Amino acid sequence: MIRLVNGRGQLGERLKETLHGVENIENDIYVYHTWNWLSKDYETQKKEYLKFEKFIEKHANDRVVLISTISENNNYYVYFKQMAEAHLLKLCENSLVLRLPNLIGSKGILKLLKDGIVEPYGVIELLSIEKAAQEVINHLQYDGLSKIISIKGEKVPAELISKIFKDVK
Secondary structure: OEEEEEOOHHHHHHHHHHHOOOOOOOOOEEEEEOOOOOOOOHHHHHHHHHHHHHHHHHHOOOEEEEEEEOOOOOOHHHHHHHHHHHHHHHHOOOEEEEEEOEEEOOOOHHHHHHOOOOOOOOEEEEEEHHHHHHHHHHHOOOOOOOOEEEOOOEEEEHHHHHHHHHHOO
């Protein structure tokens, strides 16, 4: 049986819908998709990490798939996500980390660019929520040697995305 741990947000909702159709799973698989990405301060992110540690203590012998991020931003969200990845791989032999790029949805970096809250900078890698959910499903029973898989999206200059939002209203 596949168990989605929390599964909040747009990807979580899509995963809930998609996971219902998945059959022929022999062992329990926990898809850990819960993390506060809105507040990137130290205390919030440390709390998320400690919550993850407790989960792994209970499920070290289970198949755990951690939904993580490709982001290289220099913040506590990325720092503690990478700590969680390392913790999982160290303690849970039957584990997998799936790193996802920015998702196309009504939240996140696209909304921030659209609303002018952040300035465009560099290149943003984007993936649709539907494609992200399908990639998670496709990798649930992956048993290769690589324990960290980065799901690729489409790379688009942030300046171009901003221009599209400004020009198309």
